[in-house]
Amino acid sequence: MKGKLLFAICVLGVVAQAASASGLPGALVTPQWLSRHLNEVTVVDIRDDMKNLTQEPQFGGVAASGKKSLLQTGGHIANAIAVDFNKIRVDRIVDGVKIQAQMPTAQRFTKIMDDSGLNKSDKPIVIVSVGDSVSSVDMATRLYFQLRFFGEPRDKIAILNGGLNAWLQDGYPVSVDKIAAATGNWTAGPADQKILASLEQVKVGLREGSYQFVDARPVDQFLGVVRSPVDKTPGHLAGAVSFPTDAIVRPIGAAYEFMSARDYKMILAQFHIRPDVPTISYCNTALFASGAWFVMSEIVGNPNSKLYAGSMIEWTNLGNPTVGLPD
Template identity: 25%
Template sequence: MPRKIDLENLFVSTQWLADNLSSPDILVFDASWHMPAAGRDPRAEYLAGQIPGAVFFDIDGVADHSTDLPHMLPSPEVFEAEMRRLGFGDGMRAVVYDSVGLFSAPRLWWTLNVFGVDKVSILAGGLPAWKAEGRPLESGEPQRTPRVFTARFDPDLVADAAAVRAALESGAAQVVDARSAERFHGRAPEPRPGLRSGHMPGARNLPFPAVIQDGRMKERSGLEAAFAAAGLDPDRPVIASCGSGMTACILSLALAASGRAPATVYDGSWSEWGGRADLPVVAN
């Protein structure tokens, strides 16, 4: 069972970050990522203007490259080395943002939790909120002194295809899909070629925009309404899935924001499930 998250520090405001930006025990991460069709280069955008002192975490680059599945979790050793290089050490607090508001930052929030970081916060409103308030930006690559970081892998936060199939068959956990209703029901093609359309038998559909409002996580009442509309019991174990393991992390964050344990994330998500002929798919 995934551990509960410290709700009090789950989100921090732009004012809080501005007041604490110079703390040596805080490191800010730009975790921006975009779908390939968006035609945006998140690293180039970061270099052009980032929150002062922020480092860029490359979600596609710091990944398991032994598989053709997109941005799968790296090994603990690879993640540990990257955190040390970026200057993030044991006991520090990570503050994560993205350039959309709330889209890819939850992926790094989840990844940091997977590797045992206890203090992880999301910047409420992300970079758009920071910019809208006229707060300062820097350009270029900041120089960071390497720190000692120890990765501690938490298997309870990660599910593979076998675990998802077992959960669907036994009912031990609810599987919730963050993709759009059109993709979930097989009425729209998948953006990645070669994948079947549809969903896992018994999965529920909770499109990730249903838990977001104006680039921020909805208040608890809005989250509860979204869970209920999807037929989800948030007090029972949840495995979140999506297209490639990105927006599933938004649903995991939504569970945490409602005061519950974060959802376990199926890292391979539909990129794996929809591409494997041995796994069942329904379209309706």
């Protein structure tokens, strides 16, 4: 009897271990974790230069950290599907004005992901950017946001921290084979409106003081010292606080990585950003802002964090006011 009981316990232990192995540890995974669970997830590569998917990475010896010194990124994780970042945002006409880099419709986003080869699956999704800059990292957070908005459960999607560059620095292999064209059958689900801020919600939030507004652009753009070419006027939303791009991720060798919730709470305090109040993040085109939203929502754990996807490109081109140095 004891032998049968011991056998049953062992079997249950193996089953439990297998079940936990198939789940994501959180919104971020490490190269080590992904290497161990590569066959249990769908890897989605996101970048804006599709040519280097098939280029060999270049190394220059071993850095002081003991990791390979990566000189030039290249390749992709084997069996990944590739998404062109340039395609996941669209032009929209708002009040007769053409606004670039906006959220696609559910139908359009479904086609983009199916054209990239994404299938309906019980496997979790791990998004991999190149990870060589803040912009690259935020391509991953923008895709993460859109997948979440269009129905992917929070516990079924994660980002590889540090992206492909972290993977390469840790000595893991890549493929330089051309990714075979395939049509997927992924379908957008009901939109999660809790994480998206509309233009009207921004106006109400500013008027009533019901939201903390976080500006995720470089400091010079926040102050209005310089104006982004896509914005009609310089400066920021009245009352907004700055969470500048260089405080969102840190470079580890050639890879830019997110930090811990504890680190971010200390950083947010320095910028007078409260981690636990309703928050709307914005930038120029909601690329950098998606990184700020990811930090606030998925790492720090603020359940009332929204992304203003229209951001300053919509706000200023529709004639809404900003504060800061005049242009």
